[in-house]
Amino acid sequence: MRTFFAILIICFMALAGCQKEVKQYENVKLVYEGGVNSNGVKEGSGKLYEPVTGKVIFNGMFKNGLKLIGTMYDKNGKNPHPYEE
Known part of the structure; x- marks a missing residue:
C-alpha cells in the first residue's frame, strides 16, 4: 500500500512540474543525480553516489x-537490497 501511495505522489509531482533534473557534486565528485523541487531539495527519482568509490x-x-x-x-x-521507508 505504501508503494502505491509513493508512486501516486511521484506521478502527481511530475504532472505538477515541481521537479527538475540536476547533478550535485561534492569535492568534484558526483554525489547525487536526479530530481529536485523548486528549493533544490531531492524530490522524485534519483541516485546517490558514494563519494569515495563513486x-x-x-x-x-x-x-x-x-x-x-x-x-x-x-x-x-x-549487494542490492530493497529499501522502503
Whole structure:
C-alpha cells in the first residue's frame, strides 16, 4: 500500500512540474543525480553516489530530501537490497 501511495505522489509531482533534473557534486565528485523541487531539495527519482568509490549506493525515489523507496547498495555498488521507508 505504501508503494502505491509513493508512486501516486511521484506521478502527481511530475504532472505538477515541481521537479527538475540536476547533478550535485561534492569535492568534484558526483554525489547525487536526479530530481529536485523548486528549493533544490531531492524530490522524485534519483541516485546517490558514494563519494569515495563513486558507485551508486541508492537508486530510487525521494520525498522532501529523504529516501522513500528504491534499492540500496553497499559502498562498492554491490549487494542490492530493497529499501522502503
